[in-house]
Amino acid sequence: xxxFSDKYLPxxxxxxxxxxxxxxxxxxxxxxxxxxxxxxxxxxxLAGIIGISTRIIKEIQxxxxxxxxxxxxxxxxxxxxxxxxxxxxxxxxxxxKQICDPPPYLTYMxxxxxxxxxxxxxxxxxxxxxxxxxAKNLACSMASNGFQVVSxxxxxxxxxxxxxxxxxxxxxxxxLGSGLNRIYPRENKGLFSMIRQNGTIMSxxxxxxxxxxxxxxxxxRVIAGLSTGTLxxxxxxxxxxLITARLAGEYNREVFxxxxxxxxxKSQGTHSLLKQGAKLVENEMDxxxxxxxxxxxxxxxxxxxxEKKIKKVxxxxxxxxxxxxxxxxxYPKHIDLIxxxxxxxxxxxxxxxxxxxLKGLVQRHPGNYFSLSxx
Numbered sequence: 001x002x003x004f005s006d007k008y009l010p011x012x013x014x015x016x017x018x019x020x021x022x023x024x025x026x027x028x029x030x031x032x033x034x035x036x037x038x039x040x041x042x043x044x045x046l047a048g049i050i051g052i053s054t055r056i057i058k059e060i061q062x063x064x065x066x067x068x069x070x071x072x073x074x075x076x077x078x079x080x081x082x083x084x085x086x087x088x089x090x091x092x093x094x095x096x097k098q099i100c101d102p103p104p105y106l107t108y109m110x111x112x113x114x115x116x117x118x119x120x121x122x123x124x125x126x127x128x129x130x131x132x133x134x135a136k137n138l139a140c141s142m143a144s145n146g147f148q149v150v151s152x153x154x155x156x157x158x159x160x161x162x163x164x165x166x167x168x169x170x171x172x173x174x175x176l177g178s179g180l181n182r183i184y185p186r187e188n189k190g191l192f193s194m195i196r197q198n199g200t201i202m203s204x205x206x207x208x209x210x211x212x213x214x215x216x217x218x219x220x221r222v223i224a225g226l227s228t229g230t231l232x233x234x235x236x237x238x239x240x241x242l243i244t245a246r247l248a249g250e251y252n253r254e255v256f257x258x259x260x261x262x263x264x265x266k267s268q269g270t271h272s273l274l275k276q277g278a279k280l281v282e283n284e285m286d287x288x289x290x291x292x293x294x295x296x297x298x299x300x301x302x303x304x305x306x307e308k309k310i311k312k313v314x315x316x317x318x319x320x321x322x323x324x325x326x327x328x329x330x331y332p333k334h335i336d337l338i339x340x341x342x343x344x345x346x347x348x349x350x351x352x353x354x355x356x357x358l359k360g361l362v363q364r365h366p367g368n369y370f371s372l373s374x375x
Contacts, residue, residue: 008084010035011105012070017059022101024051029087029104039063076207082107082180090114096226099251103204103222107180110200113148113171117294119287120150120223120248122241123157123233124266129363129371130330131157131234131266134258136164138231141284143170147294150175150227152219153188153195157233157241162195172199173226177219179209220244228291229254231281235269242269245278254290256281261331317356320344324352328362332369 014020014028014035027049032038038046039060046057077084085092086105091112096102119142121135139149139161149165151158153174165172174195178184180203183192195201204222205215220243224230230248232255235241245255257278260267274280279290317325327333327341339349353370356362363373 006071006074008074008086008105009067009070010039011084011086012073013063013066014038014060015104016066016069017056017063019053020056020059022103024049024056025104026087026100026102027051034088035104073206076181077107080181080207082109082207083112084108085112093118093226095228095253096222099221099225101221102225106202106204106222107207108200108202109180109196110198112200116146116148116171117291118150118173118227119147119291120227120230120244121157121161121233122151122220122223122230122244123235123270124239124241125154125156125158126266127156127160127234128260128264128266128331129365129373130260131258132160133330135160135233136167138233138258138281138284138287139164139172140168140170142287143168143172145284145288146170147228147291148173148199150223152177152216152223153184153191153201155185155187159188159191161233162191162199166194166198174199174201175219175222176201176203176205176211177215178211179203179205179207181207182210184211216240217243221247224248224251224253227253228294229256229287231256231258231287232270232273232278233258234260234264234266235273236265237268237272239269242273245273254279256287256290258282264331317359317361320348321352321356324349325356325361328370328372330372332365332371335368335370338370 014025028038031049032041043057046052046060084105084107087097087102091114093114121139123131123135135157143149143165149161149172151161153162153176162172162174172195180201183189220240224244224247230245230253232241232245248255255273255278257270257273258281259274260270279286281287323342324338327338339346342349353362357364361373363371
């Protein structure tokens with residue numbers, strides 16, 4: 001009986017070998033063309049590969065001890081009807097293959113489109129209303145122009161980006177920092193389901209891998225690697241989004257950033273990127289001008305974006321409510337600051353904010369913070 005009766009088994013065996021990293025895996029595939037050839041290659045041919053050690057050669061030649069864990073993982077994948085794409089398959093993302101350490105294979109749910117261009121949109125997990133609205137609108141616009149919107153399915157900007165692409169009827173790709181059998185964060189279970197039906201959910205980790213903190217920088221290189229450019233909407237000084245942007249620059253991809261308030265910590269990271277030469281983005285045209293060669297390169301759908309509505313203050317609100325409304329903006333403000341700015345009695349301000357919230361003009365945030373409504 002053929003040890004490699006499952007065509008993916010050799011790929012998974014090699015992945016089990018300790019210290020055989022993605023860079024070396026890519027060199028081996030480039031030289032030997034298939035994992036089967038690697039596992040059966042003579043010592044002298046393996047020794048000719050840059051970066052390979054004698055110990056790794058011995059592990060490759062003693063590969064049978066890795067058969068059991070590799071088969072267990074594959075059985076799990078088949079049981080959950082998860083798909084696999086390897087770097088020698090035509091559906092493997094072409095730009096991702098160009099980086100120095102691409103995943104040898106990816107597991108995924110949904111559908112793959114290797115031809116449509118990708119734009120990644122990332123940012124803060126604890127985003128402001130301004131950031132969420134901006135990410136959603138830009139993702140909607142980019143999806144309508146034929147781009148697949150890539151992000152990490154985290155809370156905040158990532159989720160808004162996925163939702164914006166789905167709203168446009170376009171496609172979105174979620175790259176997980178866990179296995180596909182571990183939805184993270186749990187709050188995004190519904191979003192996970194929507195993306196699976198209308199896009200792609202991908203991971204390079206084992207199916208039951210939990211979201212270890214060190215998985216996310218690893219995940220970020222995939223987000224940057226398969227995209228023509230990376231847009232950072234909001235990010236603090238130390239942020240995983242800045243890692244994604246740095247990697248995009250190293251991969252010679254475009255880096256974009258949305259400016260924000262100089263008073264907001266959420267904008268410190270994006271402003272730092274702008275100082276370093278990132279393209280400033282005020283609307284989708286700032287991105288499309290840089291990536292014009294990809295626009296409609298693979299038009300899968302051209303849904304129209306609903307016209308942006310100009311926010312109008314309802315004529316039904318009274319003079320005091322107008323004053324409160326006037327002192328609000330997309331960035332949440334604490335009620336104490338609103339009281340100070342309006343010079344009104346705290347009870348009146350509280351009542352007016354509640355009324356404005358009920359009218360859909362104001363959004364309440366945890367900790368008695370308020371901002372203009374996103375809608």
